[in-house]
Amino acid sequence: MPKLELLPAVDVRDGQAVRLVHGESGSETSYGSPLDAALAWQSAGAEWLHLVDLDAAFGTGDNRDVISEVTGAMDIKVELSGGIRDDASLEAALATGCRRVNLGTAALESPEWVAKVIAEHGDRIAVGLDVRGTTLRGRGWTRDGGDLYETLARLDAEGCARYVVTDIAKDGTLEGPNLGLLRDVCAVTDRPVVASGGVSSLDDLRAISLLVPEGVEGAIVGKALYAKAFTLEEALKAVAV
Numbered sequence: 001m002p003k004l005e006l007l008p009a010v011d012v013r014d015g016q017a018v019r020l021v022h023g024e025s026g027s028e029t030s031y032g033s034p035l036d037a038a039l040a041w042q043s044a045g046a047e048w049l050h051l052v053d054l055d056a057a058f059g060t061g062d063n064r065d066v067i068s069e070v071t072g073a074m075d076i077k078v079e080l081s082g083g084i085r086d087d088a089s090l091e092a093a094l095a096t097g098c099r100r101v102n103l104g105t106a107a108l109e110s111p112e113w114v115a116k117v118i119a120e121h122g123d124r125i126a127v128g129l130d131v132r133g134t135t136l137r138g139r140g141w142t143r144d145g146g147d148l149y150e151t152l153a154r155l156d157a158e159g160c161a162r163y164v165v166t167d168i169a170k171d172g173t174l175e176g177p178n179l180g181l182l183r184d185v186c187a188v189t190d191r192p193v194v195a196s197g198g199v200s201s202l203d204d205l206r207a208i209s210l211l212v213p214e215g216v217e218g219a220i221v222g223k224a225l226y227a228k229a230f231t232l233e234e235a236l237k238a239v240a241v
């Protein structure tokens, strides 16, 4: 059985590494330099970095210079999210050298464009399914964007390679992941799923690891690392098989 991939998160707002609660603008706790955070996760043994431009996701500007600096400094694979919604922002994101990008709002509002870029870029495109209940949310998670399962069926048919599934109700809360949601998504798609939201403990990671045979490929870990609930080294050891 392959091991669960861990993707430590660096979310950037106003040039700083931050964590939000439920993705709400204004709920930020700041953790300093995004580059320092990313280098720390790399030194601790991460194979992936989940890097988010929150200003671009919220429409309050962007952190393109910081994002490029961080991505350029990484020897590990980078998954880049936030504000990637058209040809120009996609080209800029891919040009950073990231391994893949994660599209959120565009998958809800620009389905034809998303189908086109999936066809062009294959597994360098993932779609972020950010949900409250089973309703997708876009534009910084402030607007409803349709039904999770209808959108998933459409994206599957278009050849989407991978989904990053975030339960907004869990994100940044340290309340534990929504294992039921992950199971439900894996039951309706054969594409790999990256779990996001709520990880609080090594036991949470072990519980997500048990879903690898069902299709969960990875887990994003944010607040728990910044709050020092465990170290990344401990997390990597917990999911090693």
Ligand SMILES: O=C(O)c1ccccc1N[C@@H]1O[C@H](COP(=O)(O)O)[C@@H](O)[C@H]1O
Pocket: 011, 020, 022, 023, 024, 052, 054, 056, 057, 058, 081, 082, 083, 084, 085, 102, 103, 104, 105, 106, 128, 130, 138, 139, 140, 141, 164, 166, 171
């Ligand atoms: O990661 C967050 O905490 C977050 C909070 C609020 C909005 C977006 C967030 N992150 C990621 O950003 C992309 C969506 O950006 P866009 O809609 O494509 O501009 C998605 O991966 C979210 O998970």
